[in-house]
Amino acid sequence: MRYLPQTKAARKEMMDAIGIDHVDELFVQVPKKAFVDGKCDLPDHKGELEIERIMTSYANENNHAQQNRFFLGAGVYYHHIPASVDYIIQRSEFLTAYTPYQPEIAQGTLQYLFEFQTFIAQITGQEVANASLYDGATSMAEAALMAMRITKRSKVCLGNNIHPQYNEVLETYLRNNEGAESYEANESTDAVQDDTACVIIQSPDFFGKPHVYDAWRKICDEKGALLVVVINEIVSLGMLPPPADADIVCGEAQSIGVPMGFGGPHLGFFACRQKYIRQMPGRVCGETVDADGNRGFVLTLSTREQHIRREKATSNICTNQGLCALAFTVHMSLLGEDGFKQLATLNHEAACKLADAVESIKGVKLVNDTFFNEFAIELPEGNNANDVVQALADKNIIAGYPANENTILLTATEIVTDNGINALVEGFKEVLK
Amino acid sequence: MTNPAPLNDNELESVMEINDRTRGLNYDENLLWEKEHNDTAGVDLVPIAGTKSRTGVAQRGNIGLPQVSEPEVVRHFVRLSTKNYSIDSGFFPLGSCTMKHNPRLNEKVARLPGLSMIHPLQPESTVQGAIKIMYELQNWLAELTNLPGICLTPAAGAHGELAGVMTIRRAHDAKGHTQKTIMLVPDSAHGTNPATAKMCGYDIRVIPTKETGRVTVEAFKEALYATDPKGDDIAGMMVTNPNTCGLFETDIADVVDLLHEAGGYFYCDGANFNALVGKIRPGDFGVDVMHINLHKTFSTPHGGGGPGSGPICVAETLRPYIPTPIVVKEGDKYRFERDGERETSCGRLKGYQGQFGMHVRALSYMLSHGADGLKQVSEDAVLNANYISAMLKDDYHAPFEGPCMHEALFTEKYQAEKGVTTLDVAKALIEYGMHPMTVYFPLVVNGAMLVEPTETEGKDELDRFINVMKKIAYDVRSGDTEKFHDYPQAAPVKRLDELKAAREPKLRWQSV
Amino acid sequence: MSNVKYTNDHEWIKVEGDTAAVGITTYARHALGDLVFLELPETGRQIKKGDDFAVVESVKAASEIYTPVSGEIVEINEALQDDLEGLKEDIDTGWIVKIKMNNAEEAASLMDKQAYDAFVAGLE
CATH class of the missing domain: 3.90.1150.10 (Aspartate Aminotransferase, domain 1)
Structure with a gap:
């Protein structure tokens, strides 16, 4: 029980202070039938050595x-x-901090989130970015929902060969929205209808082919739809032209700093035009000053979010991928x-x-x-x-x-x-x- | 350029600007883009060969990224880290967030190459150990909740809520219960609850809890039967139990009976599972679906806001509808469900199989504590909260009757009379080197202060917190209140101008 | 008789013919604190008495504004978005939307200035 600092004597003292003889007196309001009889049917506690052996034996069954x-x-x-990435993200002050709700004692997290947002905005050629989403698939689904809010339309056009799992996640997110659906179409004026909220293009597409967007941009402008570009190999933007003309750019940034890790945690990113920031999902960090006029950072524009807007929020998201965003930011800083x-x-x-x-x-x-x-x-x-x-x-x-x-x-x-x-x-x- | 000559009076000011505001261990750290652009990167990659491009598109020009050496990068981030408070550095009683100790053993095992350097789309024969870990974790969660259907894919608590409510929606749709369009949510709920229900296409009906801090049978009945005498339009309810006031829902058994009678499902927000783990099983008080925050109850690190992990656990009746993919065992082989294998599923919710790195850490933690340790976890968590509650009840207003579960709720009532608010108390705690509790949540009381000590604090640390809180209350009582509005003074920055941040959003660095 | 009326949600409404200009009162303005954003509806939208049609945001709160009358939104005061200080109990410039009313009686049944002042006094 190495993670429990309370001693028997301390527990006794505390129970005396509360005025009880047994800890179960604190659970009196719980229905009797909900208590486990004795202990759960699971093995008892183990030491580090035993657990390392168990976990290593699982690891050894994999071909890495x-x-x-x-x-x-x-x-x-x-x-x-690079080695410094994992060293930095394992610093206690980053690893074991919470969401920066108290900005005076979370400037470390807030500044790297601000730097992360800047990196993403620059790399994607967009004006602003948020402080990360769960992964590429969910960021694409959130982009579609955001386009539907902005245009007040309900259809999503899948314009090329997009990662099949991203499409599946989109289907799941759309299913419960009255009238919402996605459809596939090739580049043509007819592809975008009056009720099309956005066209989504992946580049490089699922088969790895890079795309340009000029023709789609024109079609979207004619029909009043937004252009969403999905990137799931962000390293490609070190060579390919950025999707600067898109309205929303989203995707996966795992490639920089985050291990494959059997599929997660990874790092969703989300960037868009400044004029749409009030419809953007998720947390965002902004620059301000403190009482002495010195620069500082805070989470801002939070009135979009669930803890204030509740059912009218832009999304139910309340975390970001903080530590993965840090890994990305450190790795990008090293790359330059x-x-x-x-x-x-x-x-x-x-x-x-x-x-x-x-x-x-x-x-x-x-x-x-x-x-x-x-x-x-x-x-x-x-x-x-x-x-x-x-x-x-x-x-x-x-x-x-x-x-x-x-x-x-x-x-x-x-x-x-x-x-x-x-x-x-x-x-x-x-x-x- | 620095001038070799001694300073004259005119130069003094500009030199001090260059020397910035670093004092002692308080570092002033600029942005990466404000550092001198180095000739070379902070990595040494092999030279490029000059192969003719086959991308078929133009080559990218200047991006505008910064460029610094490795020592500068490391120093930059280490300096930033010193501006953060963390559970490793001190008491972190953030209510609803369960800031407990994050064992380093979990970090160590999660970094084994056999677990971190595997790809989610590798042939299953090459990752049997990884799938087995997920299967084991499913079994532990099923036993701890007494809810047999487990889906590990959700990426966070809110994502787990989405998975859970989608599961409910899918179950109703499958049965043709399209008249069920309303989700009941108490006013004390986390904001994610109504936001999630809305994302699943439900209308929200609020159950008032202001009087007692709990969902009473009377209030529940009123909400359940408001528009239909049998509650036939009710899809379910989303209740956190223990709730956000730190109280167990005493009427839960009767409430659930009524709900089930009306054909609704009970979604339990698992944010507060730390009060129950190993001792009380949600499946035994009527829960149909629940998400578990591995980053709260099962000690995976919060990492400045993520990554989290929010598996859902469901009753047998909802099992066919949970998101895909789940892990199945066939003989001695483990595999994921194939596409389309379970057509009743509410669908895929995330790329690949979930936050596997968090699954590894959580299982490592569960094995560390075992059945005996986990039971002690909930008992100590509840004992610690009640101790704080007992020691501070004369200094701070406690709005509801106890005992509390694993968190203690106070309000600003006594202090507000002297012009000191909850925010002021929070900032004073920062001044005394502690992280504040959760403030202004739940919304059902004015100026809420929600204190969750967790089981990983000993009595000494609790006493220090209690003493600081008593000192703050004393200062307020004696009218020594002016200083509160200027707290914190000792933090890396003073109070920040949030109005300016929201009015003139500056969300990225830009060259002037 | 004044054609300006008040609601217990702290809105004022000024009726001219079948059109009503709607804004918020000094009491509401004070309660909201420092504002950061005003979200306006689109013209042409049909709204029913009691619907929310705009949102004012401070740093930590978002407050909806409800219409006291039913009808069609015919004009919005976009100038306010750039000058949030202008959102106040100024009958000529501080209006948020103008609504072409379906039912003028809805406006007639609201409080007059004297009744509203008494209502506010009762809150303090």
Whole structure:
């Protein structure tokens, strides 16, 4: 019971002060039937050593990225994280702080959130950003809801090949909104109707192809709809032009500073035009001054939020991904302007190398010949993508994501080596029919 | 450039500006963008090869990011960290937030490469250990709540609420109960409750609780039958239990019977589960669905506001409707549900499988405490709160009859008579080196002060808090009140101008 | 007889023909404290007596403004959004919206200045 500082004597003293003989007297209002008889049917407490053994044995059953040749992305990316990142985020003052409700003793959190917002705004080419959302999928759903509030319209147009899980989450969020629904459409004037709140474009799209938005921008302007751009590999913005013309840019920033961690916690981001900030979901940090006129930061524009507006709030969100936002901010600070662009270029060059290598395999075709660090390949006829990925996993190659029957998404980040690429090519040659 | 010559009178002021406001251990720290732009980055990446671009779009130009070396980055963030209060540095009695000790063992195990460096879309055969951890966690939560259906995906408490209410909505829709359009919510509820119900398409009906701080059978009946004699238009109720006034809902058994009779579901906000864990099971007082904040009850760190994790636990009747994916065990193999496997599900709520890193930490904590330790957790949490309540009841107005559960509610009533508000008391606590309690919540009393000590404080620390609170009350009683409006003086900054922040929103750095 | 009336939600309303200008009283203005934002409705919206049609925000609160009469919003005072100090009990410039009324009797049944002053005095 190493986490419990109370002593028997202290408990006794405190019970005397309250005027009770037994702690159960404090639970008199709870119905008898709700009490556990004795203890729950679970094992008793354990020491650190035993728990490390248990958790390590679970960990050892997994085949992790360092033990493999690794080419899987599809929205979650394996990047190197500088050592200082984890050191900084494990500082007690960051790790064990709460949401900065008392700004006088939370300037550390508030300033890095302000810096995070600035980074996101600059990288996305947008005017403002909030202090983070849960993940890319929920940030896209929140963007759609926000566009519906602004335009007072109910339809969402999915304009290209968007991450399927993002679409599923959007469906779930829309389901309970009277009349709300999403539909898929290709770039054309007819794609946007009078009741279309927004067009959502992912770039690079789910197959890794980068997109430009000029034509969609024009169509949206003509029809009074908003343009939402989703980014789920934020490193791409070190190389590709920013979606500055979009009304809302949202997505996933896990790639900078946050480990893959089996899918979470990750880091949703959300940026938009200044004129829409009152419709933005989530927490936002702003600059102000203290009683002496010195600069300080506070959570602001909170009248949009649930604790004040209750059922009329812009969202029910009340946390941000504070610590993941810090990891991002530290990593971005280390990268700086030149490092961020160089990292992006290294990713692209690795992907070019990978593309050249797999194109040399007989029968394998690139689905998209433009890409950033990820692209789809079509397998020769008679091969099943799931089976191929599984067969390669048995050879310690995490090959990619089976996007459909005969298509695999392959990713190359700065971590991929020439040896790794050779191993993948050899692996493909062995398992492909 | 600094001038090598001794300072003259004219130069003095500009030099002191350069030397900023750093004094002793109080650091003045500028923004990254205000630091000198370094020639090189704070990382050394391998050189680029110059491969011809295959992106098919133009190359990005200047972004405007800062650039500093690694030592400057580390110093920047370490200096910022010193401006933060945290549970590791002191008492943090923030009501409703359960700021308990965050064991470092949890951090250590969560960073094992086998748990942190795995991808959510890897073949399941390569991540059996990870899925098994989630399965184990499901079992622990099911036993602790006596609610057998568990979905671990929600990313936070509010996200868990969304999952829970969507589950309710899906169940009603599946049965064709479309007339059920109203969610009952007490006025003492967290703001997330009505906000969530609204997101699920429900109208909100408020149950008043001002009189006793509790949902009484009378008030409940009035709300339940207001528009339909059988309460047939009621989808459910969202009640926090113990509630936000720190009280157990004494009428809960009768209230739930009436609700169930009307075909409604009981959503229990699990924010206050720390008062019950290991001792009392919500499934045994009628709860149909409940979210659990792993970052409160199960010690995963709050991290300055996140990441959290808010799994939901539901009764057998609601099990078919919970979000996807859940973990299933087949023989000795573990897997996630396949797409479309459970068509009654209310859908996917988040990318991938949830905040796995938090699942690992929570399980590590549960194993540490075990059945015996968790029971002691709730008992100590409740004992600590009642001790504070008993010791301060003559200095601060306690609006409702006790005993309280794991948090003690006071108001500003006695102090307000002397012109000192709850906000002033909070800022005075900062002056004495403590984090304030939750202020102005719940909304059912004026100037609320909600104190949650948690079980990870010993009597010494509680006594120090009690003494500081008594000193504050003494100063107010003796009319020594002027100073309160200027507190805090000793914090890194003084009171901040929130009006200016909201009127002229400045949400990012911009070059002048 | 004055054509300005008052409500117990602390709004004033000035009737001219079938159109009513609606604003908030000095008492409400004082209670709200320092304002940071005014959210206005769109013209053309139909509202019923008791509906909220605008929101005033201070730093930590958002307060809805309810209409004392039913009808169509025909004009909004956008100038107030840039000058929140102008939102006050000024019958000529401090109005928030103008409503073309469906039912003039709704206005007639409201309090006059004397009754409202007595009502406010009773609150203090």
